Amino acid sequence: MNNANPMLGIFGGTFDPIHYGHLRCALHVQQRCQLEQVRLMPCHLPAHRASPGVSARQRADMVRLAIADYPQLALEPLELQQHRPSYSAVSLAQLAVKYPKHQLVFILGMDAFNHFTHWHRWQQILQLADLIVCQRPEHLTLSTESQALLLQRQVQQAADLKLAGKGRILLLDNPLQAISATELRQSLPALTACPDWLPPAVWNYIRQHKLYS
Numbered sequence: 001m002n003n004a005n006p007m008l009g010i011f012g013g014t015f016d017p018i019h020y021g022h023l024r025c026a027l028h029v030q031q032r033c034q035l036e037q038v039r040l041m042p043c044h045l046p047a048h049r050a051s052p053g054v055s056a057r058q059r060a061d062m063v064r065l066a067i068a069d070y071p072q073l074a075l076e077p078l079e080l081q082q083h084r085p086s087y088s089a090v091s092l093a094q095l096a097v098k099y100p101k102h103q104l105v106f107i108l109g110m111d112a113f114n115h116f117t118h119w120h121r122w123q124q125i126l127q128l129a130d131l132i133v134c135q136r137p138e139h140l141t142l143s144t145e146s147q148a149l150l151l152q153r154q155v156q157q158a159a160d161l162k163l164a165g166k167g168r169i170l171l172l173d174n175p176l177q178a179i180s181a182t183e184l185r186q187s188l189p190a191l192t193a194c195p196d197w198l199p200p201a202v203w204n205y206i207r208q209h210k211l212y213s
């Protein structure tokens with residue numbers, strides 16, 4: 001049985017800052033999997049790492065600037081508006097209420113997926129959404145837990161996500177991009193021109209607000 005609801009991608013991240021690794025993944029997944037839209041959802045208080053030095057509002061501003069030319073992408077402000085740790089299971093339950101006519105698909109990179117079975121209420125996430133996992137250089141080896149999960153739930157192509165039942169996982173053979181926010185944060189203080197990894201509008205915002213200096 002096919003799920004007739006349009007698919008809505010939710011791409012959660014710290015986006016500290018957003019870079020072309022994120023942007024190209026979002027665009028690739030949207031087109032390849034025929035998602036109605038991909039909504040980029042910056043976390044406010046990450047549940048799993050130290051709070052970023054740059055505020056959630058500024059990280060969201062940079063996401064808005066990065067996606068401005070792409071109507072198929074949008075900012076999802078849900079986690080920004082909440083003063084609680086950003087647990088994806090809780091957010092997806094709220095998004096299911098906010099978007100009742102959509103099939104939710106959570107997008108994540110392979111590094112994040114390799115820790116997925118340690119996330120807060122991860123089984124609940126699979127009752128609420130499908131997963132699309134983007135490959136990422138230096139993170140191409142699957143953990144034992146993620147291999148086990150794929151054995152139970154992997155589908156081979158995007159069209160299979162339309163089959164009834166949530167919690168399917170698509171491991172995408174997307175173009176690899178060796179871009180990381182950690183490396184960007186380390187190199188930004190020494191840079192005097194926009195690096196290849198950043199949309200120029202994001203670079204201008206960083207300079208204007210003296211971020212990562």
Ligand SMILES: Nc1ncnc2c1ncn2[C@@H]1O[C@H](COP(=O)(O)OP(=O)(O)OP(=O)(O)O)[C@@H](O)[C@H]1O
Nearest residue numbers: 013014015021108109112134136177179180181182
């Ligand atoms: N270059 C990339 N290729 C594929 N997925 C990526 C890439 N960069 C980030 N992602 C994915 O995007 C999501 C948000 O990532 P995040 O905002 O933490 O960026 P990051 O570059 O991993 O940052 P950091 O180095 O601070 O961890 C995660 O699911 C991550 O796996």
Ligand SMILES: O=C(O)c1ccc[n+]([C@@H]2O[C@H](COP(=O)([O-])O)[C@@H](O)[C@H]2O)c1
Nearest residue numbers: 012013014043048086087088089119120
């Ligand atoms: O809910 C959790 O327990 C959980 C643990 C780790 C990461 N996440 C989410 O995964 C997304 C990517 O995280 P990150 O650290 O790579 O930016 C982001 O939306 C996080 O909120 C969620």
